[in-house]
Amino acid sequence: MADVPALVEQAREGRPRAVARLISLVEGASPQLREVMAALAPLTGGAYVVGITGSPGVGKSTSTSALVTAYRRMGKRIGVLAVDPSSPFSGGALLGDRVRMSEHASDPGVYIRSMATRGHLGGLAWAAPQAIRVLDAAGCDVVLVETVGVGQSEVEIASQADTSVVLLAPGMGDGIQAAKAGILEIGDVYVVNKADRDGADATARELNHMLGLGEARAAGDWRPPIVKTVAARGEGVDEVVEALEKHRAWMEERDVLADRRRRRAAHEVETIAVTALRERIGDLRGDRHLPALAERVVGGELDPYAAADELVAGLTGE
Template structure:
């Protein structure tokens, strides 16, 4: 049985910047706690202020090191920072903060930084289904910037672009990232490209390749955003000024052109659809346990009904349940 939660008190504490309250709220999100609806309703008036930056790229390009360097640069501006690190790891293991993200511990004692590692829990795209709600928690808790670092597998590059205001794509020399970027389609979703580990041989060639591939992409009209390609050595915090300048320019462009609201409208629509689909699947699961779905399957197997008609019957059963609730 779920433990009772004092949502107003918890939200008030999170708004005051208390890390334990923020952690508790995100845990409620991950656990799909019965109080989650009340939590989201209480947070809603306080959201919409944080700039969400997605950080993605292939394993080995230095995402965690770059994230840590970005946190340091943003903290130098006295901004409150939230970091969501989405991993493929078990939710019981403590996440990669105990593993490959050990560098992030440099900021663990900073009260202006909140770091949370979230397991993808088998979500094929690499991003946890709970990530949008966790973003809302950090936004409402007063974070000026939220960094979302993906594990960099599957479709996470595309997913983070749908979830972020600005998408940062990391690449590295000598890894064939230019060709991989073109194959994965992330040239279309990246707002800023970063060639990290630029002290390695081939960095300039990688920059040229990416710029060339961007130029070959879809035609842009005057006033459209043209993704810059920045070189960094995140482990030594080199190139961070140029990267920060690029992020500032993109944020300003979003606000001036109205694209920020467009992206957030699209993000909210995706979030609503995702929640609705989860609810529908739950109702369909109830039908399965009630043998309604099994009976429809038997009719299809026996040739008494085609799968489309059976699906219509299933949808009708689910929607009639919704109508009855209303």
């Protein structure tokens, strides 16, 4: 059994092994998870969470690494959660070594963790909210969450981040992808990466046009900026940081940031509660209550809604 108070104290001191151990307890759904979360709760709320998403090949890892460099120049401690596709056999992440961020591996002010989706839809690992909390409590000023590029499902990052950055690149059909994936609703900052390629200006114009066709904005509403970068050379990255800081200031001024965090916490609580209920339903399968209800539905004695009502009554004792 892990010594949770000692691990939390060591994580607060910036010791990477303690942070790694806490995130491992989260990922493994350890029996000590409740103790970990209870210990971390008073220590959280200071980190600015930035979600980075986009289709495969747009340069998410390179852009994330460039943002780490820019924030480190500002003296900020950075946490990176890089969520990778999972092996369907081992559950392991395909890019666990994060070779494209290796330049930061020896920096004590940067903590990089690869997490596997383990088949979870939406581009995020199921444990990501708790892992974000670990990095927050460990004193990270900014937490960058780089998601799997999974097309239409990647919009889930909007429910986990304070600010969502959507990356696009010229020549990859991202304009069509943006229109169909709900990305126009979730982006707070848009980045056209690989802007040294032909078609970058056209991609930015197309994106600007589609944003203009979106919902009408009232005076004072946030209009997502479009920033062009060449992340591999660090070009335009300072402008992205500037856009992020402007969005954060705008949210704080209008209490939007606090509202987003409340909604994020509500979503997390709901997810935990639903998971607990599913486990209890699984227990009912073992005592034949659910199969008996299913048999009555098949036989026409019960409709599925009435059967569900009986199942819920069995769970709640009502």
